[in-house]
Amino acid sequence: MRTAGFVAYRIAGMLVVLLAIAAITYAIFYLLPTNPAQLSCGKPCTPENLARVERFMGYDLPWYQQFWDFLRGIVAGRTYGSGAGAVTCATPCFGYSFQLNTTVTDLIVSRFPVTASIAVGAAAVWLVVGVGSGVASALTRGSAIDRGIMTIAIAGVSAPSYLVGLLAILFFSFTLHLLPSGGYVAFGDDPLQWLGHLALPWFTLAFISGAVYARLTRGQMLEVMGEDYIRTARAKGLTERRVVVRHGLRNALIPVVTIFGLDLGGLLGGAVITEKVFSMQGLGALLIDAVHTLDLQVVVGFTLFAAFLIVLANFAVDLVYGLVDPRVKARV
Amino acid sequence: MKNLTRAGIIAIAATLLITGCSSTTGAAGTAVTNKGGTLTILTPSTKIDLDPAKSQNLAITTLGLIERRLTTWDIRAGRPATVVPDLATTTGTPSDGGKTWTFTLKDGLKFADGSAITSADIKYGVERSFSDELSGGLSYHKSLLVGGADYHGPYSGSALASIETPSPKSIVFHLTGAYGDWPWIASMPAFSPVPQAKDNPATYGQDPVASGPYKVASNKQGTALTLTRNTYWSAKSDTVRVAGPDSVVFRMSQDPSTAAQSLISDAGDTKAAFGAAFLGAAQLAQVNRDPAAKARLATSQAGPLSYLALNTQRGALKNLDVRKALEYAVDKKAYLIASGGAAAGETATTLITPGIAGRQAYDLYPAGADGDVKKAKSLLAKAGQSSGLSLTLLVLNDATSLAKAQAIQQGVQRAGITVTIAPEDENSFYSDATATDANYDLALYSWQPDFPSANSNIQPLFASSEIGDGRNNVARYSNPEVDALIAMATAEVDQKAAQALWAKADKRIMQDAPVVPLSYAKQSFLRGSKVKNFFVASFPAYPNYLTLSLAK
Numbered sequence: 001m002r003t004a005g006f007v008a009y010r011i012a013g014m015l016v017v018l019l020a021i022a023a024i025t026y027a028i029f030y031l032l033p034t035n036p037a038q039l040s041c042g043k044p045c046t047p048e049n050l051a052r053v054e055r056f057m058g059y060d061l062p063w064y065q066q067f068w069d070f071l072r073g074i075v076a077g078r079t080y081g082s083g084a085g086a087v088t089c090a091t092p093c094f095g096y097s098f099q100l101n102t103t104v105t106d107l108i109v110s111r112f113p114v115t116a117s118i119a120v121g122a123a124a125v126w127l128v129v130g131v132g133s134g135v136a137s138a139l140t141r142g143s144a145i146d147r148g149i150m151t152i153a154i155a156g157v158s159a160p161s162y163l164v165g166l167l168a169i170l171f172f173s174f175t176l177h178l179l180p181s182g183g184y185v186a187f188g189d190d191p192l193q194w195l196g197h198l199a200l201p202w203f204t205l206a207f208i209s210g211a212v213y214a215r216l217t218r219g220q221m222l223e224v225m226g227e228d229y230i231r232t233a234r235a236k237g238l239t240e241r242r243v244v245v246r247h248g249l250r251n252a253l254i255p256v257v258t259i260f261g262l263d264l265g266g267l268l269g270g271a272v273i274t275e276k277v278f279s280m281q282g283l284g285a286l287l288i289d290a291v292h293t294l295d296l297q298v299v300v301g302f303t304l305f306a307a308f309l310i311v312l313a314n315f316a317v318d319l320v321y322g323l324v325d326p327r328v329k330a331r332v
Numbered sequence: 333m334k335n336l337t338r339a340g341i342i343a344i345a346a347t348l349l350i351t352g353c354s355s356t357t358g359a360a361g362t363a364v365t366n367k368g369g370t371l372t373i374l375t376p377s378t379k380i381d382l383d384p385a386k387s388q389n390l391a392i393t394t395l396g397l398i399e400r401r402l403t404t405w406d407i408r409a410g411r412p413a414t415v416v417p418d419l420a421t422t423t424g425t426p427s428d429g430g431k432t433w434t435f436t437l438k439d440g441l442k443f444a445d446g447s448a449i450t451s452a453d454i455k456y457g458v459e460r461s462f463s464d465e466l467s468g469g470l471s472y473h474k475s476l477l478v479g480g481a482d483y484h485g486p487y488s489g490s491a492l493a494s495i496e497t498p499s500p501k502s503i504v505f506h507l508t509g510a511y512g513d514w515p516w517i518a519s520m521p522a523f524s525p526v527p528q529a530k531d532n533p534a535t536y537g538q539d540p541v542a543s544g545p546y547k548v549a550s551n552k553q554g555t556a557l558t559l560t561r562n563t564y565w566s567a568k569s570d571t572v573r574v575a576g577p578d579s580v581v582f583r584m585s586q587d588p589s590t591a592a593q594s595l596i597s598d599a600g601d602t603k604a605a606f607g608a609a610f611l612g613a614a615q616l617a618q619v620n621r622d623p624a625a626k627a628r629l630a631t632s633q634a635g636p637l638s639y640l641a642l643n644t645q646r647g648a649l650k651n652l653d654v655r656k657a658l659e660y661a662v663d664k665k666a667y668l669i670a671s672g673g674a675a676a677g678e679t680a681t682t683l684i685t686p687g688i689a690g691r692q693a694y695d696l697y698p699a700g701a702d703g704d705v706k707k708a709k710s711l712l713a714k715a716g717q718s719s720g721l722s723l724t725l726l727v728l729n730d731a732t733s734l735a736k737a738q739a740i741q742q743g744v745q746r747a748g749i750t751v752t753i754a755p756e757d758e759n760s761f762y763s764d765a766t767a768t769d770a771n772y773d774l775a776l777y778s779w780q781p782d783f784p785s786a787n788s789n790i791q792p793l794f795a796s797s798e799i800g801d802g803r804n805n806v807a808r809y810s811n812p813e814v815d816a817l818i819a820m821a822t823a824e825v826d827q828k829a830a831q832a833l834w835a836k837a838d839k840r841i842m843q844d845a846p847v848v849p850l851s852y853a854k855q856s857f858l859r860g861s862k863v864k865n866f867f868v869a870s871f872p873a874y875p876n877y878l879t880l881s882l883a884k
Contacts, residue, residue, distance in 0.1 A: 035763065038762075038763070038802060039468075039759075040467050040468045041467060041468070041802070042388075042467050042468050042469050042470065042471040043388055043469075043470055043471060043472075043782060044471065044472065044792060044803065044804075045802045045803075046471075046474075046475060046801075046802075046803075047801045047802065048475075048481060049467065049471060049474065050802060052464050052467065052484075053464070053467045055464070056464040056465065056467070080465070081464055081465050082488075083487045083488040083489075084487040084488075084533075085463050085464075085465040085466070085485065085487030085488075085533045086465070086487075087465055087534060099379075099468075100379055100553070101381065101534060101535075101537060110553075111554075166589075166590075169590060169593075170593075174593055174594075174597050174599075177599060177600075181590050181593075181594060182585075182586070182587065182590055183555070183583070183585075184555065276587060277587060277590075278587075279585045279586050279587050279590060280585070281378060281553075281554030281555060281584070281585050285378065285554075285585065289378050294759060
């Protein structure tokens, strides 16, 4: 019962956050001194043509009415124009992109597999490599292995993703001709090609994020391994492996889980730079294009989706805490 | 450019001698054409909408491969662009003093589904471009056709009475006034045939019914568009398309730097590829350091105009002598260096650009390569502005534009004119430059005409009707004498006579010095080693997709 109440409370909070984000995004775009309809006006853009486009898109209405129509569309759907050429956006309608001729929902659904492929794969790589090297580094503190891992980690933390991505393309694509320089092939079309196209983005993201996890895990492990209960566990005659994994790593992972949840949630909302560098049409690339072309409906719909992922990730992290740390479960 | 084309022809001829493979003479007569292979086009575009009503495509690029129009452009290296018949037998027959234009379709024209192309399909294609849901395309015809202002397309069941189809092979357009450049207007995407039975405005742009040499095989937005041969297209009826490759693949969402790097390395399938985006200054420098890549570079002849617009309705700039002083004070050499040097353009002195038929070269304000400061100062003194003239310069907020603006700023500073640079992001810049209420003295602007006629160089930029409201008379120039000249040239149906009138308007406008012509821009594109007959003319400063073929 306590858990059900906790979940209901969190869901209500999530809805309030999402509504506030949608309102703020709408207001920001409305305040911009530019007119999105002008980009769909044609050439030459006569005042008559502009008025037609504004009317059709609903941009001739005040911003609060546009916002209300947007919210109503989520629960009741929307129709733009009339007659045989009318554009229908079915429930739940998160807006319609007149520049891409499709609903925002369809855009997100079609782009999400690309971003998810990048994010989940990269997250798996950086989690395994980052945590593994962090543990190895902590257990061999002061050794050449420790210094080597931490040197690489500093390079990873310091390097911007576009630089790592471009260097990876230069080396693996243009010099060794081992991997494609960009693009995306769906897993269903060709699993090997899917893997080949994703290898460099995964490596790039994992190199950067894995470095943070390695440093964090190392620090946590060093702290935890010095605790009294570790000494007690050893005194009880447990094997070193059991001491490290069950008693050391499990406790050291708590802050790692927090960051991992937020990182993965953020990345699922679009790996903007990585997608651009590797010419992949995921959610990040969609957002950048929408901002450049003032595609308001896409920006608002996408922002809501990305915010939803972050909020959801936070919620998931809270639940996972219970699994990792029994003390948390007792408090929920 | 000529040498590059010639080299391509020699290479193909040599290959033919060795392999003994079949070939045909290109329909456009520009080169020997190999048949076969897959041509790949690397484009940064994340979407390719093939709906003719929504398109601003040039006649010689993507849509030109799939959709034919009533007329089209014959673009060849080293020659001004000309308008030629495409689906029609002629470029149109004027009557009623140029207010009515009649076209007759060629025999045996078919869509990719085997059905006949009729004049009703052209009429429907033009009508649907008036629909509110299909906005965004080239729309010159909308204000020229009688009744166009109040027409909202065929989806509500109404037709546009000013387009008549007396027979399946003839179509007649009734205009609100005489318009000599209607043959150019009929070359725009909206004049492609669209069969009404196959039209769904929400999806037509994904897979239109082809009338050109290629049809859509697959169209995955953001990833790739693949075209294959339309077997119902007849080379005999087409004088501009050679249809060399068996298939054409547009690889979308390509990062320009990565695409350029792929083309420089010329490995794998990039040998049969070219970049749709022109090279930036950094990529150009990289190509110029690599002799093998440099040999595969095509640079346009000097083309689109970049200019400094002087707001003729504001403060001291209302005075002709002040504007003339700016003509002399600007350092065009420094401007060109800031633009990227000789590879990026040539110094401009006229409004009609090279490559446009009827252009007459002249220079009303000869000032040497870097300006005539002495002359500028004397004109300022004559205008009573010897010191203290201070002007704002509206400019795009990117590194190249800012460097150009600084070149202008430093140039006019020599004559005692202080310029404050006001950078703005792209959307704000164009909104402010074309707004009804102007808040700038100077603006750094450029113009690529939508069709290769002097009309498109002059009317949108200098007619009084084009001031504010999103229109492009950024100098806010208004002269009844010039308006009358523009009206006369617009109505003239004789091309030679019209060209003479446009050339006269060009000089007359420059006598009032509303703009300082700065440069005719050049654009460079890179191809793979197997792409043949790859050239970029003066106008448009983009490769002609219709005449390409691949080496065996």
